[in-house]
Amino acid sequence: MNRRLFIGSVAVATSALGMSRKLPAAPKYIFLMIGDGMGEAQREIAERYIRMKYPKRDTGLVMNQLPVRGKMTTHNISGGITDSAASGTALACGQKTVDGAVCMAEDLKTPLRPVAYDAQEAGMKVGIVTSVPVDHATPACFYARVPKRGMYYEIDEQITPTGFEYFAGETLLGRKKAKGKTSPDELIQQGGYQLVQDRVGFDALKNGDSKIVVEHDLGYAIDGKQEISLADLTAKGIEVLDGKQGFFMMVEGGKIDWSGHANDLATNIHETLAFDEAVAVAKAFCDRHPDDSLLIVTADHETGGLELESAVPDMVATIDAQEFRGQKYMSEVSGWKKSGSVSAETACDRLVKSFGLSSIPAEEAAHIQVAVAETMSDEADDTRAPEIQKMYGKRNAAVMSCQHALAGQAGATWTSYKHTLVPVTTTAYGRWADRFGGDYDNADIGKRLKQLIQS
C-alpha cells in the first residue's frame, strides 16, 4: 500500500478566505542538490562574477538567495577530511563512515540505507541526476552499497535492481571494467531499463516514462554550449517524474570538485553557474508547488582551499579571457610537442596568451617558461626542477602557473589541490526549509530527510 497517499494532513486556516485547507505533513517533492567541492568561497566568487557581469540585474545566484541558511561540518567518521564517498554516505544515509565506503558502515560490511529508498518506500518516484557518471561516488551513495568507491562495475550492477525511475549522468565508469563480464548495456536492458544516449532519445522522454538511464557526456560549461546541460537533465527529470506520487531527486554538480582539484578558477566558476541553473529549474518547480515542496542546496565538502581577496574591478574580463579549461591546453601542448614545429618560447607565449594573461610577475613568468620548456622536452615530468615539482605536485606546472596567476588577478587564491575541512553552506527553500538552518553536521541532512519522509 502506498503510505504516502494516506499521510495524515495538517489543517491550516486560510483566514482571508475564512476556510481551512489541508496541507501535507511531509513534502511531496524533494530536491537535494549537491555541489561537489562547493564551499562558501566557491559560491561567493561565482556570485561576485555574476553580479559584476550583469550589474543591472538585481540578483546573484539562485542558490544564494534561498531564505534559509545553514553551516554544515563535513568530516569523516574519524574527524578527518572527507572524501566524496564518506560525505555522500552521510548525506544520503544519515550515518558517518570511512573514506571510500559507499553506503557501508565503518566495518565495510554493514550496509546503510540511502534516503532514496525511504522515499521509494513512501511511494515517491526517485531521480538520480549528475554532471558526472552516475556510478561516481556522490550519486552512487544514493542507491548503491560497495566497500570501495572504485568498484564501478559492481555499482553499475546495482542500478536497475533499485527500481528507481530516472538516472542521468555521463558515460558509466564501469564500462572500462566490464571486460569479460555482462556489458553495462546488457545490465541495463536485462533490468528492464531504457538506455538513452543521444539528444533525440533524450528529447523524446516524457511524463510517466520510467526506468530510464540517460548516459550523455556533458563536458564542461566553460568549453562552450553544452548539448545537454545539468539544468536540462534536471528539467527532464521533473518532466518524467512529476505526478501524484511526488518524487525525490538528487542532483549533483560534480565538476565543481574536479575543477577545484585542478585549481582552475574560471572552469570552477562556470561549473558553479551551471549547477545554479539546475537549482533555478528546481526552484521554479517549487514555486509552482509552494505547499508541498522542499529544495536543499548543499555540498559534500570544499575542494581547493579557495580563499577570496578583495574584489578586483576587471574580474569578469580576467575570467572571460580564459577560453577553455586548463586541462584542455595540455592536449595542445602535447600536439606542439609531437609536431616539433613549435619552440618552447613560442609555446610559452601562446599558453600565456590563451589564458588572456598580459601582466605576469617576472618570477611567475620565469616559472612558466621553465615549466613549458620542460613540458616540451622529451623527459618532461621526470626532469622538472624539485622546487617546481614541490610547488605544483604532479600537475603540469605551466598550466598550473597560468591558472594560479589568473586566479590571483581575479581576486582569489587556491591553497590546496585537495579537499579541505572547512564547513560548507547549505541553503533551503520550501515549507520545511527551516529544518535545515543553523549549525549541524552532514549526517544530519540524511537523518532529517529520513524523518521528514517517514513522518
Ligand SMILES: [Zn+2]
Ligand atoms: Zn566530493
